[in-house]
């Protein structure tokens with residue numbers, strides 16, 4: 631499932647060399663499975679995945695951990711409801727994060743992620759302190775933009791975290807297009823409330839979107 635998540639993210643335009651990583655809590659408490667560094671999202675299979683602890687030590691696996699493991703470990707420590715974390719340098723999310731604009735509710739995709747804060751540093755999240763700062767900025771949100779960097783999305787499942795990452799990137803793309811056309815007009819507040827009740831945090835819908843994404847990925 632973790633490898634499939636990486637393939638879906640690649641197919642949805644989240645590739646950036648061998649960067650970007652996905653993790654999920656392992657059945658044993660305090661352990662996570664995570665994609666290794668050195669491989670593109672589309673290149674990894676189940677055999678590449680590494681087992682690590684929440685201090686970022688590798689427990690199992692042949693390859694090397696990403697240096698930004700604190701993104702994952704700090705969020706798992708701060709959020710017991712989170713079972714999966716996606717971090718990518720998706721192009722449009724990185725573009726929005728490098729602008730003066732903040733994330734706005736511009737489409738159905740925005741509603742799947744809800745309000746998205748922005749982590750204000752471009753530096754690699756390579757220490758426990760920076761991981762904690764990111765987790766703090768994330769708060770209870772479903773995803774966060776990272777300034778001049780990309781995005782991190784979380785979920786109670788791998789599928790949910792991936793759908794949120796994909797939705798966030800799509801929403802940023804729509805917002806950038808709207809900005810180019812003379813100004814962003816977000817969804818009206820009264821409509822947003824009704825739409826959020828129907829589309830936001832809707833697990834059946836998220837699972838249906840995930841299944842579509844997997845099928846679309848298989849079609850190349």
Ligand SMILES: [Zn+2]
Nearest residue numbers: 698719779780
């Ligand atoms: Zn990164």
